[in-house]
Amino acid sequence: MDLEEEEILCPTCLENTANKLFAESELEKLRLAKLLMEDMGVNLAGVDIILRMRRDLFALRNQFD
Numbered sequence: 001m002d003l004e005e006e007e008i009l010c011p012t013c014l015e016n017t018a019n020k021l022f023a024e025s026e027l028e029k030l031r032l033a034k035l036l037m038e039d040m041g042v043n044l045a046g047v048d049i050i051l052r053m054r055r056d057l058f059a060l061r062n063q064f065d
Contacts, residue, residue: 003033008048
């Protein structure tokens with residue numbers, strides 16, 4: 001998956017299987033990435049930038065709360 005290769009999503013891999021588990025926060029990133037790429041035509045680099053800006057915005061909001 002390109003999102004994993006670009007380290008935008010980070011699943012937890014299960015031992016001795018090809019299965020991967022995604023935390024709720026990773027699933028939210030996946031939903032947003034899908035929306036950005038399929039519905040809005042944003043490329044992978046753009047998705048990465050938008051998700052980083054979103055993370056930083058939430059961190060700043062938490063500092064002020």
